[in-house]
Amino acid sequence: MISRDTCVARDLVDPLRGFRDRFVIPEGIIYLDGNSLGPMPRNAAAVLNRTIEQEWGHDLIRSWNSAGWFDMPVRLGDRVGALLGAAPGQTLVCDTTSINLYKAIHAAIGLRPDRSVVIAEDESFPTDLYIVEGAMKSAGRPMQRRLIGTDGPSIDALLDRDVAVAVLSHVNYRTGELLDMAAITRQLHDAGALVVWDLCHSIGVVEIAFDRHAVDFAVGCTYKYLNGGPGSPAFIAVAKTHQAAAQHPLSGWWGHAAPFAFDRNFRPDAGIKRFLCGTQPIISMRGVDAAIDAMEGVEVAALRQKSLALTELFMSRVAELLPGLDIVTPRQASLRGSQVGIAFDKGFAVVQAMIERGVIGDFRAPDLMRFGFAPLYVRFADVWDAADILASCINSEVWRDPRYSQVAGVT
């Protein structure tokens, strides 16, 4: 029989227990929103201060070379690539997820010049749908969008020889559902199509095998489970095999084969650097460095294992305390990421009330309560307590209190 004591005992033998100390978790807070903004790694302040005061303040312009600023997108890219299962030279940290999606989708459409369809998901994070629209409009030929729906059509129904590329979320931002990257990538390739995986909600917490599954393109952000800081630059991964032919129109000087030759015509870098565009925000980039340092010594497999145990505990405990509550996240481990979504018509007020009681989750309209379980710093006892507080907020009908009225959280 599980109790709070067994949770505490489990925390004591958790092989990841030492990692929690590497993060700043404010006193009295159970932070279940690391799937939106990861907390600050304890080393980040020092890393960022050195960048600000020494590299910028003291060394000034020389830091472009001496502090390696100019190489950061590639160097950090390889660090993120290691978490993706992508060999070096295929990943960059730069720009935003939306911008990187645009580059990837545009390039994929260009690599399939005789095809006219982009598959996307009805229920993907909206920017993915919007960027599909933008990339199609600027593709240089007529393109159509086909949408996978939660209640159908499925990818099987939509996939044919007209499909150039599918843009898919590895983990759904609402339900937490995890797609089978290996099988779907193979299915798309069998049909001659390419794939762009959005890894925003899986990077750092789900095992990803970019090279092994022969993924074409992937993008994602670094401020959720990677803890790189608010709006820290995103990543883009492009399979080696596509790099020489992949083109996109954001042809800025950082993507040039010889950025300092100052040629008059654009000649893209032969490799991954052709997916760079302009000068990157160095201080925010450094947050990604600090965050990956803070993960030093952990394997993604261990993160995944604990993540599944945390979400299973939460779901089973919620089902026990609040039978009949609509948990939208799959109970089967292989089908979920690291978050749990609960549909509840008073969810907005409940999330606000939980925040007041120290449990930070978030709410997505119209009715979704969303809780992320980051295995680097969330404890089993936290999960137990969070479920208790959820139950007490619902059982006491906190929505009758008119205070709970402002939305928290961004993505």
Add this chain to the structure above:
Amino acid sequence: MISRDTCVARDLVDPLRGFRDRFVIPEGIIYLDGNSLGPMPRNAAAVLNRTIEQEWGHDLIRSWNSAGWFDMPVRLGDRVGALLGAAPGQTLVCDTTSINLYKAIHAAIGLRPDRSVVIAEDESFPTDLYIVEGAMKSAGRPMQRRLIGTDGPSIDALLDRDVAVAVLSHVNYRTGELLDMAAITRQLHDAGALVVWDLCHSIGVVEIAFDRHAVDFAVGCTYKYLNGGPGSPAFIAVAKTHQAAAQHPLSGWWGHAAPFAFDRNFRPDAGIKRFLCGTQPIISMRGVDAAIDAMEGVEVAALRQKSLALTELFMSRVAELLPGLDIVTPRQASLRGSQVGIAFDKGFAVVQAMIERGVIGDFRAPDLMRFGFAPLYVRFADVWDAADILASCINSEVWRDPRYSQVAGVT
């Protein structure tokens, strides 16, 4: 007769003398590279630390609302807009100059659907030329580029009823030449064309009258004379009159009319926010806040006046000490920005030797020594000393020393 003493005396009565204390200028350094990376405002460390430790570390996800992170592009945009002479609601701080150029050029091409030519400059910063290429390729119709050359053709020769838009640098990044924004904008408008001004080398140091000259689009960076920090996000300004019709394909969720409605289709914001795309790098954004705070109380007219005096002093002193040296920057005040370029075949070695002697300028291939004079912190005595050190490096033929071999500086 000018002497070092008269320069020191001039510094004592300089109405901007108090501003130098607001910046960290390392001991013994004469910093003439603020046209590439501005120095750190003294208040920046505190502002950035608060963002890192309090807003991110302590307040976590709540800071998107409580610390105003989500509104920063618009709020900072209006602050930069004030320096542009642009009324509120027309400027954003976001993304990079290259990305913003892409949006602006794409939008301008779309606003002139019956025209097929983009004018650019042979000698502009290369990314402008490369992004023109990218925007033309993704415009959805065949477009041609026509280049203004230093030795001709001029804009007069290129301008006809086929021209949709001209992309022009207000101040040339090499020569420091300043274009007449009022006259050229009028000339383009008379021909039915639009203009995109690249203000990277004029913002914060040259008076700009965006509204008064009815400029259509402008972009620029915040890390040169604005001192926002390495790679701090760029700005884009779009005249009110164009906003409702202006479109670009980087249609991310921050540009949506209702970003949190999570609609399935993109519906752009009615105003300037349609030029946003994805989540911005908040810590680097805060550098812009700190930097504009550090300019509090100064008028651009006063900056311009001192800037011209500094560059005039440098050019006259260099001409005196090194007659015959090829100063490529116009001597006429109305034709130059805030930097001085000197073409010299041993320039690379000379710049390296000057850096060793405490004077930081930069070098641009094949032969250009470049010195920026930022009136917020450069003193007249600094200019005197820098000219002396330049002369001594050249007179002693420092290029015979094999040590000087690595390029410093980025833009």
